Amino acid sequence: MPSLSLTTLDHVPMVQSGDDLSAVLLTALEEQGLTLQPDDTLVLAQKIVSKAEGCIRNLEDITPSAQAVELGQETAKDPRLVQAILDESTEVVRKRKGVLVVRHKNGWVMAQAGIDQSNVEGAHKGNILLLPKDPDGSATKLRTALEERTGVAPAIVIADSFGRPFRNGTTGIAIGAAGLESFTDIRGETDLFGRELKVSTVAHADEIASTASLLMGQGSEATPVVLIRGLARSPHLPAKALIRPIEDDLFR
Amino acid sequence: MPSLSLTTLDHVPMVQSGDDLSAVLLTALEEQGLTLQPDDTLVLAQKIVSKAEGCIRNLEDITPSAQAVELGQETAKDPRLVQAILDESTEVVRKRKGVLVVRHKNGWVMAQAGIDQSNVEGAHKGNILLLPKDPDGSATKLRTALEERTGVAPAIVIADSFGRPFRNGTTGIAIGAAGLESFTDIRGETDLFGRELKVSTVAHADEIASTASLLMGQGSEATPVVLIRGLARSPHLPAKALIRPIEDDLFR
Numbered sequence: 001m002p003s004l005s006l007t008t009l010d011h012v013p014m015v016q017s018g019d020d021l022s023a024v025l026l027t028a029l030e031e032q033g034l035t036l037q038p039d040d041t042l043v044l045a046q047k048i049v050s051k052a053e054g055c056i057r058n059l060e061d062i063t064p065s066a067q068a069v070e071l072g073q074e075t076a077k078d079p080r081l082v083q084a085i086l087d088e089s090t091e092v093v094r095k096r097k098g099v100l101v102v103r104h105k106n107g108w109v110m111a112q113a114g115i116d117q118s119n120v121e122g123a124h125k126g127n128i129l130l131l132p133k134d135p136d137g138s139a140t141k142l143r144t145a146l147e148e149r150t151g152v153a154p155a156i157v158i159a160d161s162f163g164r165p166f167r168n169g170t171t172g173i174a175i176g177a178a179g180l181e182s183f184t185d186i187r188g189e190t191d192l193f194g195r196e197l198k199v200s201t202v203a204h205a206d207e208i209a210s211t212a213s214l215l216m217g218q219g220s221e222a223t224p225v226v227l228i229r230g231l232a233r234s235p236h237l238p239a240k241a242l243i244r245p246i247e248d249d250l251f252r
Numbered sequence: 253m254p255s256l257s258l259t260t261l262d263h264v265p266m267v268q269s270g271d272d273l274s275a276v277l278l279t280a281l282e283e284q285g286l287t288l289q290p291d292d293t294l295v296l297a298q299k300i301v302s303k304a305e306g307c308i309r310n311l312e313d314i315t316p317s318a319q320a321v322e323l324g325q326e327t328a329k330d331p332r333l334v335q336a337i338l339d340e341s342t343e344v345v346r347k348r349k350g351v352l353v354v355r356h357k358n359g360w361v362m363a364q365a366g367i368d369q370s371n372v373e374g375a376h377k378g379n380i381l382l383l384p385k386d387p388d389g390s391a392t393k394l395r396t397a398l399e400e401r402t403g404v405a406p407a408i409v410i411a412d413s414f415g416r417p418f419r420n421g422t423t424g425i426a427i428g429a430a431g432l433e434s435f436t437d438i439r440g441e442t443d444l445f446g447r448e449l450k451v452s453t454v455a456h457a458d459e460i461a462s463t464a465s466l467l468m469g470q471g472s473e474a475t476p477v478v479l480i481r482g483l484a485r486s487p488h489l490p491a492k493a494l495i496r497p498i499e500d501d502l503f504r
Contacts, residue, residue, distance in 0.1 A: 003257065003258060003259045003260070003467075004256075004257070004258040004466065004467060005255065005256070005257045005258075006255060006256040006257075006258075006482075007255045008255070094502040094503070096502065099502070101502070108418075109417070109418040118452075161454070164416060164417075164455075165361070165416075165417045165418075165496075165501070165502070165503035166360075166361040166417075166495070166496050166501060166503065167425075167455060167458065167494055167495065167496055168435055168453060168455060168493065168494050168495065168496050169435050169436070169453045169454050169455030169456070169458070169494060170452075170453065170454055170455060171423070171454075171455050171458050171459050171462065172459060172462075173419075183420055183421050184421070200370075200422075201420060201421045201422065202413070202421050202422055202423075202465070203416075203419060203420060203421030203422060203423050204421070204466075206419065206421070206423050206462070207423050207424060207462040207463070207465050207466050208466065210423065210424075210458070210459040210462035210463060211459070211462060211463040211466060213454070213459050214256065214456075214459050214460065214463060214483065215255075215256060230258075231466065241420065242419050242420050242421060243418070243419065243420065244417075244418050244419055244420050249417070249418060250346040250348065250351070250353070250417070251346070251417035251418065251503045
């Protein structure tokens, strides 16, 4: 019977800028009596990747432009934060009081360009956390480092929480991935009655991110890494394959 | 350590109109040597619920209106299918060749009003499968029936696959739920540094649906039920709580 198991890593310390995540993960696995296996998938909260990569700015250092001041008034947000959001983005997609949805430079349509102030050390002094510059690259590097240290290359997903049009609440989304097929195209396969499936493309890595999110918690439950065992391994396709091209976007 | 396990039920037969799903599930569990436990969550593919409830129409019986004929030309879809989609919907949200996104009568914004022709017996003769009329109600009834038969009331999620604006591929979505909190509001809780979380509402039941989707498969892998063990139990909130009210909808 196909089955999956999920376990949180319970010994991940507060990650600091410059930390080697492969070392952090291997220590955490070891302290829990776990050994990496080839078909393992490790899901990391975006925050610890951003922290390790030092993707931090401080609001004190930001001078908002006239556009940021105006948008700040419209959205009831700190104009320095708005400037940081604009610096990470290519366009404003939707705005209203309390809401600023943009297209991030990497293509994601998301609130606040993914900039976070919760669970960020020094947030009360103005520190804000940006998304990693190239999360698919971060995932690939981490996977390679783990393979170099252990001989085993797990799949890696870097997960964030996104809001969505039409639905309340956030779900886990893959912003980076390595060693698995982020997006699965099963068009051309047949159904139980031999009828060809017309539209069947599955956001596999997003579903993995949502799965891990069930255990990660969002508040003070500091469980930023989840180990998944039992996922079928498939060819590599990065998480950027999950971003719908602008020209196909009916909701821009 | 928090952990989850997921298992497919491998002995679920082809479900027919009128079948008692509680009996089907208990037989399938028994054949696999599994006994329901109070903290179990059962995730069911929408299709078997629709089939059990007889939510089937036949294209041969449908006469398309002038609007359906026109929309059929615009979207390159069978006008009888378009009529069935319109019959299930309150408005057309987006359309173009091959795509017809509507607001379902129950509030979901989704392609094709959720009408499916894959894995439907008799699809070659024109049979189409509609969504259950009241999936939160279906989940509650199933939960009650299981409790009456076994004394144990598992949480129930009825899952479908939805496409999304801005992202490629479908993910599992909860259209019905019972015995769990579909939507979790953790605003007011504090982060690791004691800072209050501003926006932290999590689409818990959607994440559960996506989790199960990892094992269900979409094609000929007939695994329409997944058992999840280890999820924390929380108060009941139906899946309709996941639908964003029209007045809050920035992407209509």
